[in-house]
Amino acid sequence: MTRDDRPVWEDRGPWRPGGRTPGEAPRVIVIGAGIGGLSTGCYAQMSGAETRIFERHVLPGGCCTAWARQDYVFDYCIEWLTGTGRNNDASRVWRELGALDGKTIANFEMFNTVTDETGRSVTFYNDPDRLEAHLLELSPGDARPIRAFCRDLRRFTRINLYPFLTPPPLQSAGEKLAALRAVLPSFALLWRTAVTRMESFCERFEDPLLRRAFPFIFFQDHEVFPLLPYLFNMASAYHLNAGFPQGGSLGLARSVEERYTALGGRVDYRARVERILVENDRAVGVELRGGERHFADHVVSACDGVTTIERLLGGRYSSPKIDKLFKEMMTTGPDVLYPGVVSVFVGLDGELDPAARHSTTYLLSDEDSAALPGVLQKSLVVQMRSRYSDGFAPPGKSVVHCTYFSDYESWKKLRTTDRKAYWARKQEAADFVRAFLERHHPGIGASIEVVDVASPTTTERYTGVRGGSILGWKSFTPADDVITGLINKDRMRLPGLDGFSLAGQWFGGGSLIRAAASGRFVTQYLCRELGLDFRAWESGGTVPWHPDRLGRLPQLESRRVR
Structure with missing residues (x-):
């Protein structure tokens, strides 16, 4: 399907309570065409809703984007993508969203190389045997922590745990049992590496380069991370499940956008939502800049968190968890916010x-x-x-x-x-x-x-992302516990406000796979309200990706550095 062949979203006129006739598809408005918003739109379309996404920018993807200078494409977001392989639930989400259709995946034998001021370097190979040999050659005196890290990395290569399909409150007994069976054999390993801070582990090294380099496996030092995410992602890369998809960040967003429009959805660009319309404590639609109003059975905000709570809702609806995130944790600075x-x-x-x-x-x-x-x-x-x-x-x-x-x-x-x-x-x-x-x-x-x-x-x-923080909340901080409660207990809703849900990085977590999963989760919840059966299937697209499918790229600044 070409961009000019996309289905047109038919206007049935404003929705009013009780105005939907039996058999008519419920309407869902999504605010924001980032990965969380596009994911919500895709899953809602697959489940039988009629959706429309309003996006302030001219491109999909939010921070998952790119722009142009002369004939160069500057790809902004993805450094690696969890789920580029096969036979795991993260991959299933991306393939349901069409994100990897027709694309090759670049996989690298190492995650990163770290070089100090003197020119000494350490390379973090994904193969635990190769990594161990390399590290021991660099610093034989650090054999004990080196072997401990590589031994744990081998154990992580045997774990296939990607919990991105169903929020725990909606999991069937069979799904819960399967998750338990997957976790129990590795519980001690997961717990120990989750409570061991990387900075504490690094104190075991005698070599100053290794002591300084290990926190930079993920390019920058994530400061609060324990060992677990390093081992998990390196093991994923070892299994070719953390590669770089052809087309990069905007290519990923374009593919999900194409999947969404092929399912019958519509994205309105340069359409900035000014406020969410509320009647009798129920979200009934949105008002755009310029005064145009659109009505729906359900509204999902997948844009910036503070913008949603303070501007779009006028600060009238919140919850203890929302207050903790945006009034307490956001002001504490680097401890919880990237x-x-x-x-x-x-x-x-x-x-x-x-x-x-x-x-x-x-x-x-x-x-x-x-x-x-x-x-x-x-x-x-x-x-x-x-x-x-x-x-x-x-x-x-x-x-x-x-x-x-x-x-x-x-x-x-x-x-x-x-x-x-x-x-x-x-x-x-x-x-x-x-x-x-x-x-x-x-x-x-x-x-x-x-x-x-x-x-x-x-x-x-x-x-529109607050503070230019492209990842939002740091994982493995108190913010993680609040977001888990928002998903599992509040079910991605605000108390006292019906017909409204939250998705995206500020409410589902700050990686691309978690943003995509937030759209899947929120759709499963809203299907219960709208009387729909949640449905999802892989797109199966096979048309080879080509850079032309990025479309016309903007230039962010008219003025340039030299």
């Missing part, structure tokens, strides 16, 4: 050095850290992005993506009070990256054709 990210994309005339790792985290000296604007962790991630998928660079050219965690407030203040200083700070980041790449890859500077810098305020402006 910081913003600065992305510096570099377009090169020429091919990348074939010997260079696809991803390297460089641990910066004090001097370099002082020169890189707003850097939080004294580190810079350099990814050879055009190796991840075709179409990111023209033939014979390459894209490098450099990222680091950064303080949102400082960027926001500059952009608000001194636009000239804000652009100067972006230029500083661009100049640093240009010089840094030349230092580590001599001669590369002469090949640079374009540099593009996206700050945390850039992310907020174009996606």
